[in-house]
Amino acid sequence: MSEDIILKAQNVSKQYRLGVVGTGTIAHDLNRMWHKIRGKQDPYLKIGAVNDRSATASSNYVWALQDINFEVKRGEILGIIGKNGAGKSTLLKILSRVTSPTTGSIKTKGRIASLLEVGTGMHPELTGRENIFLNGAILGMTKAEILNKIDEIVEFSGCQMYIDTPVKRYSSGMRVRLGFAVAAFLEPDILVVDEVLAVGDAEFQKKAIGKMQDISNTSGRTVLFVSHNMAAVQDLCSRVLLLEDGSIVYNGNVEDGIKRYLESNLSHQAKVNFDFDSLDETSIRSFCLKNESGEISSNFKSGELPVFSIKLFFKNRLNNPSFSIRISDAFGANIVTYRSLYFVNSPLSDVKTGEYELQIKPEKLYLLDGLYNVSISLLEGKVPLDIKKDFIS
CATH class of the missing domain: 3.40.50.300 (P-loop containing nucleotide triphosphate hydrolases)
Incomplete structure (x- = not known):
């Protein structure tokens, strides 16, 4: 090498x-x-x-x-x-x-120091302090070298109160704290x-x-x-x-x-038909994403406005039905949420029973190049009736 x-x-x-x-x-x-x-x-x-x-x-x-x-x-x-x-x-x-x-x-x-799982290298019957010396010895350090670092290790771990208590009484989080502090501060x-x-x-x-x-x-x-x-x-x-x-x-x-x-991990579906029982449930029947030309697509240029098309079925008339679309980035952070109840003229304000199709086109949607997830949900007021999560990108 x-x-x-x-x-x-x-x-x-x-x-x-x-x-x-x-x-x-x-x-x-x-x-x-x-x-x-x-x-x-x-x-x-x-x-x-x-x-x-x-x-x-x-x-x-x-x-x-x-x-x-x-x-x-x-x-x-x-x-x-x-x-x-x-x-x-x-x-x-x-x-x-x-x-x-x-x-x-x-x-x-x-030298290699490993933290492969909770409690790696920790003897449960020994105290936190004793385990620090044990791990240091395994890494080939002298007692003097370990003593020079022990105060920093204890302070970083945040386990000062329990440092002289057997590790078997530590929570999983405390074990990780001490284990990581030992692995990092003993300078592998x-x-x-x-x-x-x-x-x-x-x-x-x-x-x-x-x-x-x-x-x-x-x-x-x-x-x-x-x-x-x-x-x-x-x-x-x-x-x-x-x-x-x-x-x-x-x-x-x-x-x-x-x-x-x-x-x-993404399906890249631009159109999804959901399983349903038409006699027994109010639900979302299908969802598709269209570009400005009306073509079904899951790929858009930055700044291009998508059209969200949703088919809904209502078994019974609802007092206050609403619908939401949530767009999040690949890490799960919410970018924007559209809810029909926020509009003066809600597209669901007069629905009774039967099947309805909605098309929602945002006036502005500026997204950087990347991957995005879409989640949709149907609610009565703020009570969820049907939720479909992260099925499209």
């Missing part, structure tokens, strides 16, 4: 046997041993399903990771994103040496953080992200950060890896990586 590269993964793959612990049978173990004695490849590396958690198992083996290759520079903050089950945690466990790869190798320089060369910050409160998350930025910018230390909070990834990381089904599908710019991840 060059001087600037602190971590390198080469052809890393991890295979698991489904349904049982270990290899599963003595016959498989003996077969592996026989091939190893003869200097041949493990016969079970040639089989195994792709790591798609939603698919029906087609093999006794699955590749949690397959052919992972990447490098991390010193001082870089690398975000690792992907759906649940994509292989993010497995990759971090291999990098942290919690488990070993089936094939491939990991090369690192310096590589800090690995896997989603645990989501357990902490808003104040702690802000402090933790600020601390990770600080140790990267001022100390030149490396951070590997896994999170489903795309806003945190965008603020913190300088590069992202996107994992899908155990493989890297994107390695590069943060904004482009997040956009690709979010696009994979």
Whole structure:
């Protein structure tokens, strides 16, 4: 590795046997041993399903990771994103040496501190203070070095009152606070953080992200950060890896990586027909999005005005029916909401029973280039009758 590269993964793959612990049978173990004695490849590396958690198992083996290759520079903050089950945690466990790869190798320089789950590295019977010394010793620090940092660790964690209490009596948030403080302040060369910050409160998350930025910018230390909070990834990381089904599908710019991840979770439907029972329910029957030419489309130029077309069915006459359309960005932040009850001449003020079609065209709607979600709802006054969320972009 060059001087600037602190971590390198080469052809890393991890295979698991489904349904049982270990290899599963003595016959498989003996077969592996026989091939190893003869200097041949493990016969079970040639089989195994792709790591798609939603698919029906087609093999006794699955590749949690397959052919992972990447490098991390010193001082870089690398975000690792992907759906649940994509292989993010497995990759971090291999990098942290919690488990070993089936094939491939990991090369690192310096000490690695990991926070992979709530309470990682914490002995529940020991006090918070004792756990600080235990973790420091595991990282190869002397008692004097730990004593020099312990006041900062305790202050950052916000657990001063409980620092001499056994960790088993801590809440999950307190364990994360102390665990992160230990991992960050004992100055590892590589800090690995896997989603645990989501357990902490808003104040702690802000402090933790600020601390990770600080140790990267001022100390030149490396951070590997896994999170489903795309806003945190965008603020913190300088590069992202996107994992899908155990493989890297994107390695590069943060904004482009997040956009690709979010696009994979959106349906991009411009017209939706909803299931309904015409005899039993007041409901939204269908929704479509049209451009100014009247064509159904989910793609618009910035500044182009969409037309929202909605079909509704009313079983009974409502006293005060209303309808709303909510547009939010890819991170879930609300951009604008249109509600019929805010208009002097509400389009639903005189409805009785039966089916109605509404068309709503905003007079002004200025959106930047990007992905947006649309949610619609039907209400009686302010009481929801039918809600359809985030089905279109």
